[in-house]
Amino acid sequence: MACSVNYGTVIACFIVISLSLGLFVLMPVLVNLFAWPSTPSFSVNLFHNQILNMTRSNDNSPTNLAIHFDLKLKNENKAIGLHYPDQINITFSYFPNVSTLAILADYKLDSFYQGNGKARHVRGKVETNGFPTVLQGTNMIVFRVDLVGSFRYKKVGTKRHKFELGCLVGVDYTTSNKMQTGFIGMVEPGLDSKLKRKPPPDVGY
Structure with missing residues (x-):
């Protein structure tokens, strides 16, 4: 059958x-x-497409330094967008010695939304309020970039997550060559971020 x-x-x-x-x-x-x-990732290319001259004029007169930068903010989430609800503060500083962090300039980035898996480049220039000096006992100018802000996932009931990140960029005073090229990842700062901050001194070499 x-x-x-x-x-x-x-x-x-x-x-x-x-x-x-x-x-x-x-x-x-x-x-x-x-x-x-995932949390967003941040990296910076300091002195982006900029010809550096770290030497001061012969008469040792006060000189300001223009800092070009390219800040990259990446949403590492493929399925969730991010809100940056507050201004992001970017601070540019340098180390005149191992116990002091001297502020050179600040930059404010307004709040914005970042889509799933998207990256954003913020390219800008800041004029400093002084000229950096070499790190005491070295032939290096050691810059620091700090990033302070908050983000929120695009989900119901999510709260703000604050972040405080930073990185160091070394420049040879004699040659004006950067010790690190390209983008440098910004990480949670160490003890150097807790150092006393002050405006840069007007001192000569």
């Missing part, structure tokens, strides 16, 4: 099983994307 096969039922069962397996595999991925999102 021949038995007939209901191909429609077989196909329907196959589809249900495939969808179930797909959800079983995708569910942990989706949970990970939405329940444990």
Whole structure:
């Protein structure tokens, strides 16, 4: 006795099983994307496309320094957008000695929204309120860039997450060559961020 096969039922069962397996595999991925999102990453290219001259004039008169920068902000989440609800403050400083951090300039970045997996470049220039000196006992000018702000995931009920990040950029005083080229990742600052901050002294070499 021949038995007939209901191909429609077989196909329907196959589809249900495939969808179930797909959800079983995708569910942990989706949970990970939405329940444990990544924090954004930040990096900076200091003196971006800028010809440096770190020497002062012969008469040792006060001179300001223009700092060109390219700040990269990356949303590492493929499924969640980010809000930066507050102004982001960027501070440019340098070390005249190992116990002092002298402020050169500040830059404010207004609040904005960043889409899923998007990166944003903020390119700008700041005029400093003084001229940096070499780190005492070296032939290096050691700059520091600090970033302070907050972000919020585009999810219902999420709160602000504050961040305070920084990085160092060394420049050879004699050659004006940077010790690090390209973008430098910004990380949570160490003890150097807790040093006494003051305006740069007007001293000669």
